[in-house]
Amino acid sequence: MTKTTILLSLAVIFMAAVPVAAQNNKYAAAVFTVTPEMTCQNCENKIKTNIRFEKGVNDIRTNIKDRTVTVKYNPKVTNEEKLIAAFKKIGYVAKPVNATSADKK
Numbered sequence: 001m002t003k004t005t006i007l008l009s010l011a012v013i014f015m016a017a018v019p020v021a022a023q024n025n026k027y028a029a030a031v032f033t034v035t036p037e038m039t040c041q042n043c044e045n046k047i048k049t050n051i052r053f054e055k056g057v058n059d060i061r062t063n064i065k066d067r068t069v070t071v072k073y074n075p076k077v078t079n080e081e082k083l084i085a086a087f088k089k090i091g092y093v094a095k096p097v098n099a100t101s102a103d104k105k
């Protein structure tokens with residue numbers, strides 16, 4: 001095999017593997033900004049400790065610098081609306097952020 005053939009075969013294997021990996025990942029992620037804004041550790045902890053126990057939530061990350069909350073959840077159990085309702089229960093208005101803009105730093 002030539003070097004090009006090997007590279008091409010590798011590329012084909014990669015392209016075939018990616019959709020399978022995506023299917024196996026049963027979690028979705030949503031990024032929110034909250035009002036009032038998180039300005040200190042207390043806000044972060046309040047959000048984390050409460051949302052963590054929401055049904056279907058797998059993981060929660062807060063970014064105080066970007067003022068964002070990223071929630072990893074099982075889409076079969078919960079959804080963005082339910083998460084927003086959970087934020088509301090603890091006194092926050094959560095707004096979904098476009099994931100691509102949240103990734104930019």
Ligand SMILES: [Cu+2]
Binds near residue numbers: 040
């Ligand atoms: Cu605070």
